[in-house]
Amino acid sequence: MDISALRSAHPDHWSKAAAIRTLTLDAIRAANSGHSGMPMGMADVATVLYEKHLKFDAKAPNWPDRDRFILSAGHGSMLLYSLLHLTGYDDMTMEEIKNFRQWGARTAGHPEYGHASGIETTTGPLGQGIATAVGFAMAEEILRGQYGKKIVDHYTYVIAGDGCLMEGISQEALGLAGRHELSKLIVFWDNNNITIDGTVDLSCRIDQVQRFKSANWHVQEIDGHDPEAIDAAIVAAKKAGKPSMIACKTHIALGSAAQDTSKGHGALTDEQLIADTKAAYGWDHAPFEIPADIKSAWEAIGARGSAERAAWEERLGSISERKQAEFARIFDRDAPKRLAPTIRALKKQMSEDQPKLATRASSEKVLAAVNPVMSETVGGSADLTGSNNTKTGDLGIFDTDNRKGRYVYWGIREHGMAAAMNGMALHGGIRPYGGTFMAFTDYARPAMRLAALMQIPSVFVMTHDSIGLGEDGPTHQPVEHVAISRATPNTYVFRPADTIETAESWEIALTAKKTPSVLSLTRQGVPTVRTKHTTKNLTAQGGYVLADSEGKRQAILIATGSEVEIALAARDLLQAEGIGTRVVSMPCMELFDAQDEAYRKRVLPAGPVRVGVEAGVRDGGWDKYLLGNRGREAKAAFVGMEGFGASAPANVLYEKFGITAEAVAEKVKAML
């Protein structure tokens, strides 16, 4: 690569891009770890994007109508950190750059949402960024539909590498973006032909241009080091009327001895290599030193959007006060005032009607009540709309001719759905929920984990949550998935027992600001167990006494979801024999564990024998209740699943796997 030609052709551009490249080299050398090659390869694209196109104001990083920039190839985090520092984001100081990858720094190894302004999403697990970006672009379309172009009108830009495009999730993202003609989504492919194991060719010979075209994308191919070509491509992409992919031919670790090699992908820390590279760049400044003229040129870029932002603020001020308040509310993730009374009214009605309903159907009832009072909910399903009960009448279908539509047919794309939901939540102004079968949590998991890590309140509506699914068999029957969700930090896992608990779970999920929720819902009908109305949300306590013992308390049955009915029936059997039995409903272990000790001991006093009942594996956090905090020898048992399920009608499966009231009662009696 003839660096000197690049330098001389566009000297002003070059020096700005060189600042990114040298900050990258310096920070990675200081950390002695990181990924040098990608920022060095993509600095030209990023410089042109920030200088000429990206709508942002470094001093107002949360401006809702800013363009979003998503670094899907998150290992190249120094690219983003350099841009944020150079353009003048207040919290991205040079100290932070110098502390790259150190404890407490904003500059984590991969960009972590919440660590610094301008990090729109956490990336690193490959492919997540591009799929999350689809959600950003959909959120923009929906809000533009609701608030008009004057208030919402911005682009979502993505840099993705070969890794992102090889991951399966990228195909789900491509399909969604192409289907919905997300014309404000522009992806730069860092086409550097290098992966960790060697050249891309070792494992992949896909014609990406043809592939993107097959998914209804506009595609251009350019030299990723030519600023004029980059600019022209972005201009053309904006006019494409479709999602646009710009294939940028680049040199990884440009200008270094490791250029165009796998070695260049990783941490370049060799002093001589760094010195030689800087010499090739014509950069003779001390480490971490950015000459004032270059810094001020970058800061001018960072300030470029301030007038536009001021004009936007004025436009926002010109819409109705009601709309302004709503806009502020949804971006603050505040629930509307009408949510609580809506839930209460539904609970009251249900405690009177006492329907026997699958909790997935209960969930639909809740959504039917809630969606009309929350303009920010956007629902959907991965091609199981009728099974997940996620669609309510008022939402409208999101489509090319109905951008206001609040229901998304995600197709058979659980992973892409979950990532795009995260993108909607991160964009702001939207509370996404989406459904599939609980067993297919497996497909969506990488994105569900990111929701928990990023502290965003995506709601995963996971129906058919046990062997109660029946005939579809063990591939479709979760046994470990509730446990998996519970093992994940910062995740509410709700397994409601009836319509009332379902409504309470939804209320918590829809008011949560920093925690995603998994709603684990039944396929099969369950009776109303909360027959006495309380305005208080008992599910918010995680677990509570649903039916207390009569006479001397000898046993406590702890159950969740569809097994609460079984526990209550077991209590009847035991009480009939004079064995005082309490039933504790435990719809959300995370919330129960967050209660004070006095409450937890009141619900679960140490003495009585305990039986846990859940049609899943015991590993799902049960032993802490069955064995923990006991003042004497712990007598406890568990009625649930020990292995995979089977294909048969649901009632047969419950019998065959021994999850019955009789089995629970027997366990109690054996221990007394």
Next chain:
Amino acid sequence: MDISALRSAHPDHWSKAAAIRTLTLDAIRAANSGHSGMPMGMADVATVLYEKHLKFDAKAPNWPDRDRFILSAGHGSMLLYSLLHLTGYDDMTMEEIKNFRQWGARTAGHPEYGHASGIETTTGPLGQGIATAVGFAMAEEILRGQYGKKIVDHYTYVIAGDGCLMEGISQEALGLAGRHELSKLIVFWDNNNITIDGTVDLSCRIDQVQRFKSANWHVQEIDGHDPEAIDAAIVAAKKAGKPSMIACKTHIALGSAAQDTSKGHGALTDEQLIADTKAAYGWDHAPFEIPADIKSAWEAIGARGSAERAAWEERLGSISERKQAEFARIFDRDAPKRLAPTIRALKKQMSEDQPKLATRASSEKVLAAVNPVMSETVGGSADLTGSNNTKTGDLGIFDTDNRKGRYVYWGIREHGMAAAMNGMALHGGIRPYGGTFMAFTDYARPAMRLAALMQIPSVFVMTHDSIGLGEDGPTHQPVEHVAISRATPNTYVFRPADTIETAESWEIALTAKKTPSVLSLTRQGVPTVRTKHTTKNLTAQGGYVLADSEGKRQAILIATGSEVEIALAARDLLQAEGIGTRVVSMPCMELFDAQDEAYRKRVLPAGPVRVGVEAGVRDGGWDKYLLGNRGREAKAAFVGMEGFGASAPANVLYEKFGITAEAVAEKVKAML
């Protein structure tokens, strides 16, 4: 659709295909559940495939050189069951068809591997079949490379639906097959334009023909109801020299009132609809009745391959006895005799050398010893070869010009890798292992779960298994993934402490016949803790006393993997204060739980206080050891992770998160 034209054009073909269609209708009506539309739509393709092309012998279903047929669209299971019954597989009786989806039947809702002969793999979770099929085709190539065309020379056929092609995993499969020019892989796409939510168009407008071409596939488009076109397309596909996709335009639920609708995708149980459909088919037989002439025509198809099989047996008999024995051994999943002494010798050497090594590096040492004595191992990594330490010198790289190569550069495709590994194991003759980071278990999980459900011994080499990964930060640091793997039934989760335990873990993984293994391995160096050589495989006991207490036993520390070193250091601190402390190494909880109670009580006597130490969440099965089987008040604590990790050097993270010998010792002292 003009059914009468189809009938009259090819009456013999029609009646055979109608047998599939009517068995489907009858079985689903009896079960009152199932998926009628797909078998009715694809019966013509399946009939031509079985009649004219598929190399098989219904009376010798395990013939190693048979063609494989994989129903990726597993919900259409009645297609497969019908074929197996009609062609005369002994275990697929009419009784089984009548018991479709009932307890104990071979005819589960989705095809379950092991339930009946001719079910090559479990399908149902969409996209798994096509990705697993890639592994089948790779196994065929590798074994053909090793044994020659006389012994191994067969095709892998797949039927995939729109759901399979929308799932991201399909893209990983396409990329792998195209890259490796798997010319004996032929995929029929059931292009019926219908998903559960409606027409495909609702969620997807991808040009699949162009998409497959972009991945280097040969593509044809045909009328999926025209037997001559189907036959000609298969003939052409076989000559393509590339993987081949045949887009079959079909009508879902052909000939019924629900044809070409979402309703037709599901269970057609309406009596009148069934009667009308059968009338349109010209089928006037009783439910489950197959006229003798049609049955015998099908049985002739089932017997068609018997002469070819006999000739193959003869050819097998003509190769060297050594090769014959090896061929039989690898298909029986028997370990070679040399494995045990190889492991023993390595253990002895390591107990003398006492290296300080990351267990991922220990794993490489084991593989370097084992791969030369096991021709059936095929290794690989999802673009982390140098990090996962999965490649050893003798393997050779699998490529278009080296089909014998036993190392696969899987690319950035964890999910596709895991599914293809399963395919290799299912094909037989191969023991696959493949690596990625432990955190990316998330990406591979749907296929890992299937390995457990199918009872096949795939080995997942998951390195960088804790915060010990360091600077890459929380996206790359597993905290719940060991717990997730342990919560999954029928999965060995090994977290070895040193080279010796790593060798022992590999020995178990490589001799397992029905259980997949997850090897959870460190990035960071750990000392040799098993300094006294034992020929016995102590890891096979799951947990064992590594260092016993001196003096009165007051505490037991239970640890795994990299935290065993910490437990030993804590023991030193405690013993120095006169507190008798036992250290139990627990490399595999599943194997420990399988020991008899006497052994478990010997290792974990009830009295002493207990502390578990693992750099992961407590939910990972810990409470059963910390709180369970205790004769008095359980005093126990856990030192591990309560939330996500962070980006910093590994040693800093261990300090900051409090996973240290000092913290462990303090916990013990606080309880005494």
